Amino acid sequence: MSGSYDVLMVGIGGQGIILASNILGEACLIEGRNVRGAETHGMAQRGGSVEGHIRIDGKFGPLIAPGTAQLMIAFDMLEALRYSHFLAPEGHMVVNSHIVIPTSVFMQGAAVPEKEAVQERLKSRALCLVDADALAVEAGSPLSQNVVMIGAASWFMPFAPTSLLQAVERLVPKKTVEINRKAFELGRAAGERCREGSSDT
Amino acid sequence: MTTQYLLGNEAIVKGCLESPVHFVTGYPGTPSSEVIDILRSLPERDFYVEWSVNEKVAFENALAAAWCGLRALCTMKHVGLNVAADPLMTSAYTGVTGGLVVMSADDPFAHSSQNEQDSRCYALFSRLPCLDPSTIQEAHDMVRDAFALSEEFSLPVIFRPTTRICHSKGDTLVGSPASVPRKGEFHKNPQQYVVIPAHTRVLHRKLNQKQPQIKRALVEKGYNHAEVRGSVAVVASGIAAAYVREVLPPDVSFMKIGAYPIDEEWLGGFVRKHESVLVIEELHPVVEEAVRQVSGGVAVHGKKDGMVPYEGELSPVIVARVMQACGIAPTREFPNPVPAGDIPNRPPILCAGCMHRPVFYAMRKVFKDGIFPSDIGCYTLGLQLGAVDTTICMGASVTVASGISHSGEEREVVATIGDSTFLHTGIPGLLNAVYNGAKMILVILDNRITAMTGHQPNPSSGTNAFGVPVPPVSLEAICRACGVSYVETVDPYDLVSLLSVMKDARERPGVKVIIARQPCVITARRAGVRRGRFQVDAESCTSCGLCIKFGCPAIEKSGEKAHVNDLCSGCGVCVQICPAGAIRKEVKR
Numbered sequence: 001m002s003g004s005y006d007v008l009m010v011g012i013g014g015q016g017i018i019l020a021s022n023i024l025g026e027a028c029l030i031e032g033r034n035v036r037g038a039e040t041h042g043m044a045q046r047g048g049s050v051e052g053h054i055r056i057d058g059k060f061g062p063l064i065a066p067g068t069a070q071l072m073i074a075f076d077m078l079e080a081l082r083y084s085h086f087l088a089p090e091g092h093m094v095v096n097s098h099i100v101i102p103t104s105v106f107m108q109g110a111a112v113p114e115k116e117a118v119q120e121r122l123k124s125r126a127l128c129l130v131d132a133d134a135l136a137v138e139a140g141s142p143l144s145q146n147v148v149m150i151g152a153a154s155w156f157m158p159f160a161p162t163s164l165l166q167a168v169e170r171l172v173p174k175k176t177v178e179i180n181r182k183a184f185e186l187g188r189a190a191g192e193r194c195r196e197g198s199s200d201t
Numbered sequence: 202m203t204t205q206y207l208l209g210n211e212a213i214v215k216g217c218l219e220s221p222v223h224f225v226t227g228y229p230g231t232p233s234s235e236v237i238d239i240l241r242s243l244p245e246r247d248f249y250v251e252w253s254v255n256e257k258v259a260f261e262n263a264l265a266a267a268w269c270g271l272r273a274l275c276t277m278k279h280v281g282l283n284v285a286a287d288p289l290m291t292s293a294y295t296g297v298t299g300g301l302v303v304m305s306a307d308d309p310f311a312h313s314s315q316n317e318q319d320s321r322c323y324a325l326f327s328r329l330p331c332l333d334p335s336t337i338q339e340a341h342d343m344v345r346d347a348f349a350l351s352e353e354f355s356l357p358v359i360f361r362p363t364t365r366i367c368h369s370k371g372d373t374l375v376g377s378p379a380s381v382p383r384k385g386e387f388h389k390n391p392q393q394y395v396v397i398p399a400h401t402r403v404l405h406r407k408l409n410q411k412q413p414q415i416k417r418a419l420v421e422k423g424y425n426h427a428e429v430r431g432s433v434a435v436v437a438s439g440i441a442a443a444y445v446r447e448v449l450p451p452d453v454s455f456m457k458i459g460a461y462p463i464d465e466e467w468l469g470g471f472v473r474k475h476e477s478v479l480v481i482e483e484l485h486p487v488v489e490e491a492v493r494q495v496s497g498g499v500a501v502h503g504k505k506d507g508m509v510p511y512e513g514e515l516s517p518v519i520v521a522r523v524m525q526a527c528g529i530a531p532t533r534e535f536p537n538p539v540p541a542g543d544i545p546n547r548p549p550i551l552c553a554g555c556m557h558r559p560v561f562y563a564m565r566k567v568f569k570d571g572i573f574p575s576d577i578g579c580y581t582l583g584l585q586l587g588a589v590d591t592t593i594c595m596g597a598s599v600t601v602a603s604g605i606s607h608s609g610e611e612r613e614v615v616a617t618i619g620d621s622t623f624l625h626t627g628i629p630g631l632l633n634a635v636y637n638g639a640k641m642i643l644v645i646l647d648n649r650i651t652a653m654t655g656h657q658p659n660p661s662s663g664t665n666a667f668g669v670p671v672p673p674v675s676l677e678a679i680c681r682a683c684g685v686s687y688v689e690t691v692d693p694y695d696l697v698s699l700l701s702v703m704k705d706a707r708e709r710p711g712v713k714v715i716i717a718r719q720p721c722v723i724t725a726r727r728a729g730v731r732r733g734r735f736q737v738d739a740e741s742c743t744s745c746g747l748c749i750k751f752g753c754p755a756i757e758k759s760g761e762k763a764h765v766n767d768l769c770s771g772c773g774v775c776v777q778i779c780p781a782g783a784i785r786k787e788v789k790r
Contacts (some may be wrong), residue, residue, distance in 0.1 A: 012547065025206035025370055035206060037370035041231060041313075041655075042332045046579065047754055048549035060370040060447035061440060067536030080545060085538040101545040103754045104585070109746075110545060112758070121541065 004036070005158050006064040009052040010083045011075030012100055013040070016146035019171060020073070021052040023150055026167035027159050028056055038062035049079055055160060073153045075132070075146070076100055077118045078144075084125065093125045094153040094191065096132040098147065128152060128194030135186040141176065144183035151187025155195045161188065207373045209337045209366040210235035211232030213304070216345035218378035220300075222274045222516055224266035224385075225250040226259040228625065229654035230278030231313035232367035233306035237276055237657060241666040242309040252657050252666045255595070255625040256281035260288050260303065267301035267357070268384030269392065272348040276304040279320050280594065284626065286323065292357050293327045294404035295393055299383070301350030301357040308364050309363070309483040309514035314624045315577065315594060317512060319485035320361040324461050328408055330415055331359040331461040332424065336369040337443035339459065345376075350422075354415055355409075363483065365440040365514065382628055382650040416464035424460035427471045433529060436492060444520040448531035458488050477502065479527045483515050502527045551582050553755035554770030556693045556719035557617075557646050561588035561753060562778075563696065564615055564644070567703040571613045574601040576627070578619040579653045580646050586752055588617070596626030603630065603639035603712075613707065614641040620676065621651040621659040628679060635684035635712045642706050642713045645676055648721040656724055680714045694719055696777040722770050732771025734787040737763045740784035748775045748784065 007024060009142060011017050016153045021037055027033035036058030040050040053064045066086050074080030074095040099115055106112075119129070136145035147168055154161050165184055172180045206391055207215070213236055217225075225248060227237045241250050249266075255320040263275035277285065282305040289303065305320040324331030326363055334340035340362050351358040356674035392400050419425055434454035437445040442457045449455060456471055472478050472495055480503035489503035502508045508523055509515075521531035537621040551558050557580040564573065575581060575589040576598035583589040591601050602616035617629050623645050634641060651657040658664045660674040680688045687709050691702045699717065706713040720728075737748075744761040755768040756775060765775075765784070776784045 013549065013715045021370070022206065025372075029204060029206050029372060033372075034371070035372050037206075038365060039234075039368055039370070043369045046549040046552065046582070046653075047547075049547040058371075061443040061517060062365060062371070063444075063516050065516065065535045066540075067538040077545060078547070081541050082544050082547075102545050103550055103752060103757070104544045104548065106749050106756075106758050107752050113545065 004055040004058040005071075006058075006069045007054045007056065007071045007073065007157065008064055008069040008083060008086045009049060009054065009073045009075075010079040012079065013046055013048050013050045015075045016143070017050055017052045017075065020146040020150055021054050022171055023147070023164065023167045024054045024056065024157070026171055027163045030163045030166055031159065033057050034059050036062040038061065049082060051083060071153060071156050073149050075149065077115065077122065078113055081121055084122065087125060091125070092128065092156045093122065094128045094130060094149060094156065094194070095122065096149060097129040098133055110187055119179075128191060130187065130190045130194075132187065135190060136183055139183035139186055140179035144176070144180050145181040147172070147180045148187035151184040152191035152194070154188050155191045202374055202375050204374050206370060207337065207375070208235065208370050209240050209340050209362060209368060211239060212337045212341035212373045213344050213362065213367075214239045214374070215373075215375040216341040216343070217274055219345045219376045220272055220348045221248070221379040221381055222348065223228055223248050223383050224263060224273040225276070226253045226263045226273070227304075228253055228256045228259050228274030228281055229305070229651050229657045231654055232283050232364045233276045233278050234306060234654040234657065235367070236304065237666065238657065247380060250666050252659065254660060255570050256285040257288060258707050259782045260285035263301060263303075264288060264292050264297070264357070266385060267297035267299040267351075268295075269387050270299040271383050271385050271402050272300040274302050277306070278314065279305055279307045279318050280315060281305065282320055282323055283594070288355070289323065289329075290327050291396055291401075292397060293329050293408050294401055296355040297351060297357055298355065300351035302344060302347045302351060303357055304344070304360045304362070306362050306364070306367050307484065310364070312364050315592065317484055319487065320359060321461055324359045324361075325487065328412060328462070329357055329359050330354060330419065331361055333459055333461070334366055334441050335363050335437075335439055335457060335459060337366060337369060338373050340366050341373055341375060343459070353418070354411060356411065361617040363440055370389050392484075412462060416462050419460040419462070420467050425456075425463060425467070426452060426456050428457040428462060429471070429474055430454045432476045434471070434478045435524070435529065436478060436480045436488060438488050441481045441515045441520065443481055444515055444517045447517050448521045448524065450530060450532050450542065453529055460773075461487070463488070463491045465491065465495050468492065469497065472499050473497050475499055477527070479503065479508070479524065479529065481509055481515065481520055481523060484511075486511075511688050547583060548585070550752070550754055551579065552587065552722050552770075553753050553768040554722040554772040555579070556717065556722070557583060558586070558650055558753060559619070559693045559696055559699060559774045560644060560646060560717045560750065561586040562774075563699045563703055564588050567700060567707065568615050569611050571615045572605055572610065573606065574598045574614065574616040576618040576622045578622055578646075580617055580619055584619065595622055596630055598628050599630030599634060599643055602641040602643065603634035603637065606639045606641045607637070615644060616641060617644045617646055619652075620645060620647040620649060620661040623676065624660055624674070628683065631680065631685070631712070632683045639712055640710065642703075642715065645714065645716045647676060647716050647718040649673070649718070650721045650724050652721045652723065656721065676716055680716075685714050687711070688716065689714070690716040690718055693717040693720055694772050694774055696774055722772070726770065732773070734765065734767070734769040734771055735776060736765050736772065736787045738783045738785060741781050742781070743781045745780065747778055747780065751775060751778055
């Protein structure tokens with residue numbers, strides 16, 4: 001066994017996945033643990049589908065094998081579905097309850113994916129849906145949705161919540177620390193409801 | 202020493218600063234670009250750094266600095282080494298006095314590249330030492346020590362990380378930057394620096410004579426090491442070595458190759474202690490070929506007997522399956538889940554407000570039957586808009602266009618190239634096209650930046666790598682100096698002018714150049730440009746779908762009608778496309 005706790009983050013280029021994965025990496029340093037990560041740079045970032053692998057306690061390569069991730073944090077429901085096969089059968093999924101429709105769908109006149117249908121397909125997993133966009137606005141900035149997601153997912157990661165919050169404070173721009181602290185707490189409260197009900201909120 | 206969570210390229214920067222490096226050059230290319238971007242953004246530095254116009258230029262500048270006794274780093278992606286190959290090959294003959302490290306970042310799986318070539322082959326070809334890290338920590342340590350190694354052997358050293366090193370992250374132990382300033386001094390020595398035949402024959406012999414000591418030293422320094430544990434062995438290199446270690450049972454011998462050339466005697470001694478050896482490496486079977494040469498009857502598995510794929514990147518899953526197939530039980534078994542089907546793709550796409558989109562739109566309108574050679578940059582995404590017919594390598598849009606025009610093909614040839622790519626290797630092609638009387642149109646997509654790789658400045662940007670203002674080069678003057686008489690500059694957001702210039706150019710003879718100029722929408726936004734958004738008046742919208750076909754991510758369908766979302770950057774091109782006049786400036790209520 002590799003002995004690592006593997007987290008896959010998925011979303012769309014530009015949604016702040018790199019910062020989110022850095023926060024998990026920093027939390028590992030705070031707790032004195034090894035960590036490996038892999039992320040998408042370059043052309044794929046131009047609005048394309050992107051993935052970030054974070055292996056808490058990882059000592060070997062950075063890549064998570066399909067079917068073995070303990071947790072998926074998805075910034076878009078369609079991307080959650082696209083990468084859902086990466087999740088281990090007992091794994092958890094924390095998903096932002098929004099869909100950005102790929103431009104190609106409109107251009108090609110293809111069927112527009114319906115939110116309800118996507119949610120139905122995700123339901124075979126332990127699913128925690130979080131309205132991160134709304135909570136980020138409530139925290140003070142729509143840009144803080146990645147920190148909302150980390151707060152929500154904090155229940156499913158082997159970190160002390162204080163380590164995650166400390167990592168957030170270290171990595172976000174100084175002017176936005178207060179907003180992001182609030183974003184983390186709002187996300188954490190939303191995640192707690194999932195944990196109790198173990199379904200969508 | 203501190204432990205930090207670093208991107209591979211950040212760890213490489215730390216290693217360079219600890220060495221320390223004095224002189225840095227390079228041309229942007231994924232996955233290598235962050236190294237110079239981080240170095241040039243440091244608040245304090247006592248080294249020289251430049252973004253060069255291409256890799257050959259970068260290499261020669263760095264070589265000269267190393268001839269003057271400095272420690273020099275030259276960065277590029279793997280295909281950049283093709284451009285720099287001319288000086289690289291002969292630099293092995295001349296050698297260096299300071300340390301020269303050539304970072305050539307390979308891209309197995311071509312995540313962001315036009316091919317999957319292996320820079321280690323250049324090391325064999327040139328007979329230069331090559332370091333191939335398997336972890337981020339090793340990347341840091343190797344590049345830190347590579348400068349001294351280069352000085353020890355008086356040879357440039359090739360440093361070859363791959364995408365999964367450059368763009369992976371890990372906890373990394375790093376030291377403090379060193380400050381050992383050096384001032385360049387050139388000592389004349391024609392026997393070394395002037396490679397006329399009489400000198401070069403001697404230099405070639407010297408290069409060959411160095412090889413045995415290099416091979417021994419690389420083993421002694423621990424870059425290549427082996428652990429004998431059983432009758433079966435796995436030999437691995439690069440990131441594949443990390444994948445192997447994740448699943449390797451304790452009774453299987455393991456050898457990791459991290460440096461080339463490999464000492465054959467040492468390698469043979471290891472191989473012949475086993476009944477069978479499995480070689481796992483990405484891309485070219487460099488290690489496997491060496492193992493097979495010394496195997497002396499030991500069974501060798503790898504690419505050549507079909508066990509390991511030649512193409513793409515490896516992963517723990519692939520490595521475990523290969524081991525299984527070769528009779529080695531991996532310590533971990535992986536499931537084989539089926540991805541969810543019926544999900545629309547989400548490929549990368551030109552940004553909302555990107556200046557390339559209206560150019561492609563206009564080309565399709567004016568040259569309905571045209572042939573569209575293109576080049577390397579964000580604009581290669583014009584493929585999705587039906588406006589990219591060829592892409593092969595940097596600068597080849599111009600030359601492929603002239604070649605097609607001379608071939609007897611009668612349709613119009615309209616090539617596209619970005620500003621940075623034109624300055625990189627496009628100019629000689631344009632000169633050649635004019636000189637030899639081609640009939641073609643070249644559209645220079647001048648967004649004033651090297652956008653795709655992360656917005657590095659180039660000579661058309663108006664700043665250098667430090668952000669110091671420099672006069673931007675005149676693309677118009679360059680084209681005219683190449684002999685082009687028709688050079689027209691147009692704002693691509695002005696669709697009417699764009700269409701009329703293209704129609705005008707079509708009627709002219711010879712080589713015509715259209716320069717479409719508008720800053721990259723990302724750099725414009727960072728610089729504070731705010732144009733105000735547009736919106737669709739649902740009552741006027743006739744649902745004709747023309748704006749949807751334009752392919753802007755800011756335009757979506759809401760029911761049957763078009764809708765402008767908040768990605769809109771206010772370029773206003775869609776206003777000129779809408780036949781019903783339904784798209785208007787957003788009115789804040």
